[in-house]
Amino acid sequence: MKTRITELFGIEHPIIQGGMHHVGLAELAAAVSNAGGLGLITGLTQRTPELLAREIARCREMTDKPFGVNLTFLPSVNPPDYPGYVKAIIEGGVKVVETAGNNPQKWLPALKEAGIKVIHKCTSVRHALKAEAIGCDAISVDGFECGGHPGEDDIPNFILLPRAAEELKIPFVASGGMADGRSLVAALALGAEGINMGTRFIATQEAPVHDNVKQAIVAASELDTRLVMRPLRNTERVLTNPATERLLQKERELGAAITFADIAPEVAGVYPRIMHDGDMDAGVWSCGMVAGLINDVPTVQQLISGIMDQAHALINERLAGLAR
Ligand SMILES: Cc1cc2nc3c(=O)[nH]c(=O)nc-3n(C[C@H](O)[C@H](O)[C@H](O)COP(=O)(O)O)c2cc1C
Numbered sequence: 001m002k003t004r005i006t007e008l009f010g011i012e013h014p015i016i017q018g019g020m021h022h023v024g025l026a027e028l029a030a031a032v033s034n035a036g037g038l039g040l041i042t043g044l045t046q047r048t049p050e051l052l053a054r055e056i057a058r059c060r061e062m063t064d065k066p067f068g069v070n071l072t073f074l075p076s077v078n079p080p081d082y083p084g085y086v087k088a089i090i091e092g093g094v095k096v097v098e099t100a101g102n103n104p105q106k107w108l109p110a111l112k113e114a115g116i117k118v119i120h121k122c123t124s125v126r127h128a129l130k131a132e133a134i135g136c137d138a139i140s141v142d143g144f145e146c147g148g149h150p151g152e153d154d155i156p157n158f159i160l161l162p163r164a165a166e167e168l169k170i171p172f173v174a175s176g177g178m179a180d181g182r183s184l185v186a187a188l189a190l191g192a193e194g195i196n197m198g199t200r201f202i203a204t205q206e207a208p209v210h211d212n213v214k215q216a217i218v219a220a221s222e223l224d225t226r227l228v229m230r231p232l233r234n235t236e237r238v239l240t241n242p243a244t245e246r247l248l249q250k251e252r253e254l255g256a257a258i259t260f261a262d263i264a265p266e267v268a269g270v271y272p273r274i275m276h277d278g279d280m281d282a283g284v285w286s287c288g289m290v291a292g293l294i295n296d297v298p299t300v301q302q303l304i305s306g307i308m309d310q311a312h313a314l315i316n317e318r319l320a321g322l323a324r
Contacts, residue, residue: 001013001014001308001311001312003171003188003193003194004138004171004193005138005171005173005193005194006194008117008137008138008171009038009066009068009096009117010066011033011036011037011038011065011066012036012037013035013036013037013304013307013308014173014184014193014194014195015032015036015037015038015184015194015195015196015197015304015307016032016037016038016040016098016119016140016173016194016195016196016197017029017032017037017038017039017040017196017197017198017201018040018070018098018121018140018148018175018196018197018198018201019040019041019042019043019069019070019071019072019098019100019121020042020070020148020198020201020202020286021042021044021045021072021271021286022042022045022209022271022272022274022275022276023042023045023201023202023207023208023209023275024039024040024041024042024045024070025041025042025045025055025208026041026055026056026058026059026062027062027206027207027208028201028204028206028207028208028300029041029059029063029067029068030059030062030063030067031062031204031206031299031300031301032067032201032300032304033063033065033066033067034062034063034065034300034301035300035301035303035304035305036065036304037300037304038066038067038068038096039059039063039067039068040067040068040069040070040096040098041055041056041059041067041068041069041070042069042070042072043069043070043071043072043085043089044071044072044074044080044085048081048084049081049084049085049087049088050088052069052085052088052089052092053088053091053092056069056088056089056092056093056094057092060092060093066095066096067094067096068094068095068096068097068098068119069089069092069094069096069097069098070097070098070099070100071085071086071089071097071098071099071100071104071107072099072100072101073099073100073101073102073103073104074101074102075101075102075234082107086107086110086111089111089116090110090111090114090116094116095115095116095117096116096117096118096119097111097116097117097118097119098118098119098120098121098140099118099119099120099121099136100120100121100122100140100149101149103127103130103131103134104118104120104131104134104136105134108134108135108136112135117137117138118135118136118137118138119136119137119138119139119140119173120136120138120139120140121139121140121142121175121196122139122140122141122142122151123141123142123143123144123146123149123150123151123153123155123160124151124153124155124160125160125163125164125167125168128141128164128167128168128172129167129168132168132169132170136170137170138170138171138172138173139164139168139170139171139172139173140172140173140175140196141157141160141161141164141172141173141174141175141192142175142176142196143155143156143157143160143161143174143175143176143177144156144157144160144176145157145176145177145237145288145289145290146175146176146177146198146237146288147176147198147199147225147237147238147286147287147288147289147290148198148236148237148286148288149234149235149236149237149286150176150227150235150237151235152230152233152235156177157174157176157177157187157190158190161174161187161190161191161192162190162191164191164192165190165191165192166191171193171194172191172192172193173187173192173193173194173195173196174186174187174190174192174194174195174196175195175196175197175198176288176290177288177289177290178195178196178197178200178290179197179200179290179293179294180200180293180306180307180310181306181307181308181309181310181311181312181313181314182310182314183195183307184307184308184310184311185311185314185315185319188311197290198286198288199217199286199287199288199290199291199294200290200293200294200303201300201303202214202217203217203218203294203296203297204297204298204299204300204303205297205298205299205300206299206300209275209276210274210275210276210277210278211278212278212279212280213274213275213278213280213285214297216239216280216287217239217287217291217294218294218295218296218297220239220287220291220292220294221291221292222289222290222291222292222293223292224239224240224287224291224292225237225238225239225240225287225288225289225291226238226239226240226244226248228244228247228248228251228263228267228284229247229251229263229267230251231251231254231255231256231258232258232259232260232263236284236286237286237287237288237289238284238285238286238287239284239285239286239287239291241280241281241284242281243266243270243281243282243283243284244266244284246266247263247266247267247284250262250263250266251263265283266283266284267283267284268283270282270283270284270285271283271285
């Protein structure tokens with residue numbers, strides 16, 4: 001399938017694996033790229049720029065296809081060494097960067113000069129338009145359904161995607177709630193030129209996380225996510241578990257007086273214990289409503305070719321039949 005997204009990134013299928021903290025390691029990024037999609041290493045999961053450089057080199061050993069790096073700009077008192085990470089990306093010869101979390105303007109000149117294509121992930125049309133205006137090449141439009149940070153506007157993709165299509169000139173992919181060929185065809189119908197998936201890619205054989213994480217996603221239904229940190233205007237969609245319930249209880253008790261320090265035990269530094277050790281109640285972790293559509297743990301190749309087969313069948317058979 002050819003779209004402006006496959007052309008822009010030099011990939012076979014319009015399917016991107018979004019950056020995921022402690023999930024987006026070289027193994028997953030390479031598997032997605034080898035299957036014809038675009039895999040992304042999550043930059044900040046590597047504690048230093050030197051480690052990111054090593055991860056990029058490791059990924060290159062596993063694939064000769066294009067892959068990218070996610071750079072998430074976090075609200076932070078002590079910001080990570082962003083100049084160092086950008087340098088590691090450029091020197092590592094990476095040709096695609098997914099930015100997220102904040103306006104990437106400051107980093108665009110260096111990335112563009114190195115011939116890097118930038119896809120900015122955001123949750124509103126106004127942020128997408130801003131990204132287009134400052135020179136981003138594409139947008140990942142992240143709807144309210146998404147795992148991770150859906151923003152504060154709460155607009156689901158059935159509205160957000162056609163709104164983005166009405167306003168944007170640069171190509172965009174649909175992110176949040178995407179799982180299969182039905183998602184891809186629906187996204188294309190709404191004006192997107194591909195899909196970005198997070199949660200679905202965690203429940204794959206190659207995702208370098210503990211099997212407990214994959215099984216938790218398979219077991220979850222669409223009713224099993226919660227929004228946390230809304231009072232801090234840092235809303236995150238997470239899987240419900242005892243830590244999520246503790247955090248929500250604190251939010252109810254402390255109301256507007258809540259600070260990050262109050263919830264640190266549930267959120268700070270918990271990802272390695274969950275993703276690596278499989279300690280599922282160690283804290284809160286991002287998960288999309290799309291868990292309700294995930295019932296298996298295929299290889300990445302099976303997942304991506306299954307999506308493309310289903311999409312082609314839907315377009316050529318069901319939809320063509322209905323339009324006759
Ligand atoms: C466990 C997990 C960790 C994530 N970490 C990041 C991250 O570090 N940076 C980022 O930009 N997005 C992150 N995301 C968001 C994904 O890249 C993607 O936008 C989102 O999962 C799409 O929604 P879906 O889960 O419904 O597919 C994360 C998502 C999950 C599920």
